[in-house]
Amino acid sequence: GQNIDQPTEMTATEGAIVQINCTYQTSGFNGLFWYQQNAGEAPTFLSYNVLDGLEEKGRFSSFLSRSKGYSYLLLKELQMKDSASYLCAVMDSNYQLIWGAGTKLIIKP
């Protein structure tokens, strides 16, 4: 079967750096997405990786290793507003999105 694994919950300190990992086993690969979801709100798009390497977007970066079935989302200079759930999704060979259960990130002062 197809599977996306993410840690259920992580805690980090304001101003610090946190890395949220995502490992996947899917039938084929056509890209990986990261979304942020605040409680009670819609998920919003953060990043997309289809080639190996690091994509940087301001305080957020996303890394992909297709050979290892692995991605991470790196958040720098953490702010209280970064407290949210972070969802990893992989597009399989049929261009279907397979979603992880999400990682709840708690930022402490």
Place this chain on the structure above:
Amino acid sequence: KAGVTQTPRYLIKTRGQQVTLSCSPISGHRSVSWYQQTPGQGLQFLFEYFSETQRNKGNFPGRFSGRQFSNSRSEMNVSTLELGDSALYLCASSAGQVLSGANVLTFGAGSRLTVL
């Protein structure tokens, strides 16, 4: 540019009833997907419509159905509601058929269904 609009935002039903949820995609978006989200579970794919045709369907029972209208607005219906149907139902739209960094899913805020 208005975002994806879902109505109603909250609703309470009892077992055995049916419910219809509505989704208006971003103007110009022709693809609409529906997801079910429950605590501890990833987004579970229900179905996707493109130009009024159902292109893909997830592994949900036939009680879950949907349709898309010529203006790209979409509805999903759940009949004979069960307690386990309590969830946040999310609708998402995209401009084209294949997702990428330039063609991403944009989600609505969801319809939270509680079945008593």
